[in-house]
Amino acid sequence: xxxxxxxxxxxxxxxxxxxxxxxxxxxxxxxxxxxxxxxxxxxxxxxxxxxxxxxxxxxxxxxxxxxxxxxxxxxxxxxxxxxxxxxxxxxxxxxxxxxxxxxxxxxxxxxxxxxxxxxxxxxxxxxxxxxxxxxxxxxxxxxxxxxxxxxxxxxxxxxxxxxxxxxxxxxxxx
Numbered sequence: 001x002x003x004x005x006x007x008x009x010x011x012x013x014x015x016x017x018x019x020x021x022x023x024x025x026x027x028x029x030x031x032x033x034x035x036x037x038x039x040x041x042x043x044x045x046x047x048x049x050x051x052x053x054x055x056x057x058x059x060x061x062x063x064x065x066x067x068x069x070x071x072x073x074x075x076x077x078x079x080x081x082x083x084x085x086x087x088x089x090x091x092x093x094x095x096x097x098x099x100x101x102x103x104x105x106x107x108x109x110x111x112x113x114x115x116x117x118x119x120x121x122x123x124x125x126x127x128x129x130x131x132x133x134x135x136x137x138x139x140x141x142x143x144x145x146x147x148x149x150x151x152x153x154x155x156x157x158x159x160x161x162x163x164x165x166x167x168x169x170x171x172x173x174x
Contacts, residue, residue, distance in 0.1 A: 009071050015078045016067045023126065024103055028110050028119055035118035042117055052113030055105055062102030065091060070099075079134065086146045088153055094162040096139075096153070100130050101160060135159065 069092065070077040075085040077099065091098035107123035110116070142150045156165055 008074075012067070012071055012077050016063075020063065020103070024106050024110075028107065028122065031118050031122050032114060032116060035116065038118070040117045042115055045112070045115055049113050049115055052109035052111075055109035056113070059102045059105030059107075059109060062091060062098045062105065064102075066099035066102060079138075082141060082145055086142070086149055086153065088157070091162070093157065093165050096157050096159050097130075097135065098162075100134065101162075104130065104160075131160075 067077050069087055069090055070083070073085045073087050075083040075087065095101055104123065104127045107119070107126055111119035111123050139150075139154070146153075157163075
């Protein structure tokens, strides 16, 4: 029996909301609450803390943009479910993981806004976890699914820090 497209989209949306709610809202709130009783070094950055707000907004935008792009292309954004389309346009043409980058930016911006060393450690640990487990497992799966197209994409597009898509012609001349 063929799965209805809107049921898959609903599952993706609900998964995205739950994951974001747990890892970007719930756990940081819990960490902030629990860490207040622990004497941790901190850096009072004064009004510079407000720089965290636009960075968090951009992180949230990246997360929503990437999730909606994957939904529109009818491919998976759910961990463990193989994608059916290699998306390489928009932000995917500047960084291989804009959805994950959006989460990481938001976590770092929370650490800045709350001047919280505990949140900074959490953001670093989360980014490391993403790099070691999610990215290292996801990219080999993508390589098996999309072959040379994914290898070319990896050569052209940086994993984390957004950059300009390298010209395929200049790549061939190297």
